Amino acid sequence: MVVFNLIVLAITLLMGGFLLVWICFPRLRPWFEAPKYRILTWEQRYPEAVRSAVEGKRSTRSTRGSETSA
Amino acid sequence: MSTVGETSQPVSQAASPVVWTEVALVRAHVYAALVMVGYVTLLGIVMATKFHLPDWLGDSSWLTWGRLRYAHTQGVFFGWLGNAFLAFFYYAVPRLAERPVTSRTLGWILFVVWNGLLVLPGWVLVQVGVSQPLEWGEFPLVSDAVAVVALLLACVQFVWPFLRGGLAELYVAGWYVIGGLVFTLLAYPVGNFVPEIEPGAKGATYSGLWIHDAVGLYATPLALAVAYVVIPATTRRPIFSHFLSMIGFWLLFLVYPLNGTHHYVFSSIPMEAQQGAIVASVYQGVDVVIVVTNLLLSLRLSAGVVARETPLRFVWLGTVAYLIVSLQGSLQALMPVNRFVHFTDWVIGHSHLAMIGFASFTAIGGMLHVWERTPGLRYNARAANWAFWLLTLGLGIMVLDLTAAGLVQGHLWQSEAPWMESVRLSQPYWLIRTLSGIPILLGFMALALSVTTGPTGEVVTAAATLLLPSPLGGEGLGVRGTAPSGAVSDSEPPDALGETPGLLWLRQAYVITAVAGLGFFVLSFAVLAVWPNQVLDRQLADSRPAGLPPLSASELRGRHIYIREGCVNCHSQLIRSTEEDVRRFGVSSQAWETANEFPQLWGTRRVGPDLAREHGKRSRDWHLVHLWNPRHVVPDSNMPPYPWLFDSSPTRPTQEALDLVAYLESLGREAKLAGLTGPKPLPGLDPEEEKRLGMFCDCAIPRTPGPSLLLNTRMEPSERDRFARRGGEVFARNCVGCHGTGGKGDGPAAEALLPRPRDLRTASFSDRALSDVLWNGVKGSSMPGWHDLPANDLRALAVFVQSLEERQEQPDKVLSPSELTTAQALYTANCAACHGTDGGGIGFSAGSVVPPPTNFQQLRPTRRYAEQVLAEGVPGTAMAPWKSKLSDDQRRLLARYVRQLFREE
Structure with a gap:
């Protein structure tokens, strides 16, 4: 149980350390939080990228189609 | 693609x-x-x-x-x-x-x-x-x-x-x-x-x-x-x-x-x-x-x-x-x-x-x-x-x-x-x-x-509606205004670390954290597996009895079949150190008992009972019939049947069925051979301390059913009727698989059991006889003990079984003195060695005979049944046919004689 208590203590200290950094260095918080914004920018970019991809594909097809018709 | x-x-x-x-x-x-x-x-x-x-x-x-x-x-x-x-x-x-x-x-x-x-x-x-x-x-x-x-x-x-x-x-x-x-x-x-x-x-x-x-x-x-x-x-x-x-x-x-x-x-x-x-x-x-x-x-x-x-x-x-x-x-x-x-x-x-x-x-x-x-x-x-x-x-x-x-x-x-x-x-x-x-x-x-x-999907429009600041005015825990409001811009939030020298690390x-994560993962195996195994190694070295027989080849094959059929999904082989488990199944499972089990079969669920102490509980025939169709011996069982282990009949088991039964019968054998008795009070710990640690001493938990309760069936006729009705229900739930619905010994399991289940109509049982059989079962037969049934149910069952006896058309004639002398001589010469001189079932050979010889003081066969047994014997027991050794008259006389040995209570 001694070993186990040490493990639990170590986990608590590690997490407590992160918490302390959070509390003592408020200027770091934006860095901690930055990744959560990035996923939203991806979500915004994605539909645009896909739309352009689809449109690109359609235009390629129509070009090929017109070539075939011709 | x-x-x-x-x-x-x-x-x-x-x-x-x-x-x-x-x-x-x-x-x-x-x-x-x-x-x-x-x-x-x-x-x-x-x-x-x-x-x-x-x-x-x-x-x-x-x-x-x-x-x-x-x-x-x-x-x-x-x-x-x-x-x-x-x-x-x-x-x-x-x-x-x-x-x-x-x-x-x-x-x-x-x-x-x-x-x-x-x-x-x-x-x-x-x-x-x-x-x-x-x-x-x-x-x-x-x-x-x-x-x-x-x-x-x-x-x-x-x-x-x-x-x-x-x-x-x-x-x-x-x-x-x-x-x-x-x-x-x-x-x-x-x-x-x-x-x-x-x-x-x-x-x-x-x-x-x-x-x-x-x-x-x-x-x-x-x-x-x-x-x-x-x-x-x-x-x-x-x-x-x-x-x-x-x-x-x-x-x-x-x-x-x-x-x-x-x-x-x-x-x-x-x-x-x-x-x-x-x-x-x-x-x-x-x-x-x-x-x-x-x-x-x-x-x-x-x-x-x-x-x-x-x-x-x-x-x-x-x-x-x-x-x-x-x-x-x-x-x-x-x-x-x-x-x-x-x-x-x-x-x-x-x-x-x-x-x-x-x-x-x-x-x-x-x-x-x-x-x-x-x-x-x-x-x-x-x-x-x-x-x-x-x-x-x-x-x-x-x-x-x-x-x-x-x-x-x-x-x-x-x-x-x-x-x-x-x-x-x-x-x-x-x-x-x-x-x-x-x-x-x-x-x-x-x-x-x-x-x-x-419909076929088009692109989901995200447009400019991705709002970063929350309606609560913040971006979550302690962060405000770090991201642009309104639509998301492609720019990243400010790089705070870049502005904070000394914290770039x-x-x-x-x-x-990754190193810590991997470290803790390794530590989990060290603390929860490697270290306990070292303790277990020491325990095994100290506690494992020497000279115990390993599983035979047949038992090992049976173990493989046990795994193959997924028996472990419904039956544990882990009697936990709790009073409930020990009382129900026996002494708690010890580490050394599974020292040769690759892999362990502890299981994680019980639909059926734990099997860790199965050794000696049931007859081989019982197990075979149970595997052929569990409902033949346990009418309310929901265990699946395993007919592919038989050649079309419970009387024709394949080698696989025999192997599986051999394995089942081996479970707990080592503990029995080693005389395992269960946890003892730890030195220096008082009972309260033990309880606080979740431990207990099983000293007060009986390890055997002990002497049977005496099921008293003497009661008022109206009460007797009620008990008989209840007994009929208990009989239907537990006994009809072997004894049949009318108690004739013709249940679906009967054909595969040797000796065959008793035809309960053929004898009058004393309270003592029924108490012993119902409590302890009959050694050498497939009749298990039913001591886990409530006492009142056992009493009702006894009343019901007594009600099944066939009434004789004519009462026995009292033996004349000369008939008595002849009968006694015949009995002493041919029967007393097993049944005892007074018919109490404790002759000098009785100890080596299973099932034990009938105690005629407690069980009175009907005359017809006694004559039939004397003529044909009882297959699967030591009772041989006497047709060739005793004349018809002698057998009839002996039948009358053993009946009069019965002692009314």
Whole structure:
């Protein structure tokens, strides 16, 4: 149980350390939080990228189609 | 094969690299997942139905309950959840890593390995009888090897892009993908291969870890990865706090691996390891509260979106289920709760809540999220909505029902009620559980419709509506105004670290935590497996009796059949150190008893009783008939039959049946030979201290049934009638399989039992005779002791049996003095050696005769029966036919003589 208590203590200290950094260095918080914004920018970019991809594909097809018709 | 937009190359590099979705692979994995979840759900319904109709499909070894159970769990694990998660990763990983997955070709190889080499062959193997009796590790070793390769390929495919892109500012969902895949790859071989090398309790320390890691390091992180993508992507708002999400992530990977041994509380694994796992389980509850709080706060003021968007609703309910199931898990690890609910259906409800409520709901949310956002794929929102409600209905009923069933079973197991009482009283709950499978099956069918019907999807418009600042005016925990308000801009939030000299090392914080995570993972095995094994080694060296016989070749073959048929899924071989277990099954299981078991067969559930002390409890014939058709000897049993172990009749067992019975009869033999007596008071500990430590002394628990109760059947006639009626009910529940409905000894099991069950009409029994037989059974026959029945039921049974006696047409003539002299001479010369000079059944040869000779003072055969026995003997006993040695007159005289030995009480 001694070993186990040490493990639990170590986990608590590690997490407590992160918490302390959070509390003592408020200027770091934006860095901690930055990744959560990035996923939203991806979500915004994605539909645009896909739309352009689809449109690109359609235009390629129509070009090929017109070539075939011709 | 194509990426989004049916192009073969990444498109619009300027816009974003996130369009590298491998649509064909998404589609393939989703279809595979849906086909496989349909199959495993069907398996689940068939298995549930067999609880009421155990003979249904009973002729097919492929479809026997135990083998289906193996296929069911592994199908859920790999076939359903595995494919669902992989499909999601092909969409999410390129976004999270800002890079495509490693290789499309590798993707198809992974698809083939995962489905074509792992799941499908695994199913075939377990259903033909090649399996491993370990929870969440049921596929055989060859499949385990394939699984390791598949997990390795998955790591290369999905983890490598993250490593290439850098981890310093990775979003939490990416961490969960990395952690889930890497830690599963590390934990899987340990949990599946080591128990084959480390026997018994030592192996159980590893398999216990894997039972929990399968959920905690595979299903949980991968489902949370889905949740952390779907929630912000659908609500178009960032999660509440990325800081909290990372705290939750690391706590999960630090604490979860330490939980495993809580699956074997009260076992022979060192108590310190058990208590450590319990502490970790409570700590895990704290972690889950942090994670779920963060996720639910991310959904604040988004009720409308949750209601409207079915994929998000799936994820939301999955998150709520995660909270409930995790707190439930922490609770049931605690000793006072564990001793009550472990092995019961409570745990089955818990695991369904985890694997359907949390993992599957979240995985479905992820699948649908991908599907409706991928152009060119049909998506039927209406069917998806139906799927949600049907699955919620089915799951809700199932979990509530199984939880209640578990409480009923736990209560009965703590009482002195016979085991079968819990089977009988569970039947209504099992019926409801079966019915709850129907909406679940319909729900998965609706889910299949939702991705195969409906309009073809266009691009989901995100436009400029991604709002970063929350309606509460902040961006979550302690961060305000760090991101642009209004529409998302492409610019990143300010680089705070860059402005804070001296803290740049924090960029490498992930290295610290990753090393810590790996360290704790290794530590979990050190503390919960390696160290307990060293203690166990010392214990085994000190306590294992020398000179005990190993299992014979036949018993070893029987053990293999026990594993093949999945007996471990319903019968534990682990008598826990609790008063309830010891009272019901005998001395608690010791580590040395399983020192040669590769792998251990402790089991995690009891539908039938524990078998660790089966040695000497039943006759071989009883076991054979029980395997042929359990209801022949236990009328209310719901155990499946095993006719393929016989050649068309219970009287013609194959070698496999004989081997299996030999193995069953060997269980607990070593303990009996070693004179195992159970726990003693520890020196220096007072009883109160023992209780506080969850220990007890079994000194007051009788180890044998002891002398029988005297069942007094003398009562008023009206009372006698009532008792006889009750006795008839008890007889119908317990005795008709052998003795037949009329007590004629012609029950369905009778033909295979030797000696045959007694025709109860052929004798008058004294109270003492009935008391002895009903309490202790009849040694050398298949008649078991019924001392676990309530005393009043035994008394009623005695009254009922007495009522069955055939009345003689004519009363016996009193023996004349000359007849008496002749009869005495005949008796002394031919019968007294066994039956004793006074007919009390204790002649000088009686001790070596089984079944024991009849005590004529306590049992009076009818004249006709006595004459018949004298002429023909009793097959299967020492009573030989006397037809050739005694004349008809002599036999008739002896029959009259033995009848008059009976002493009326």
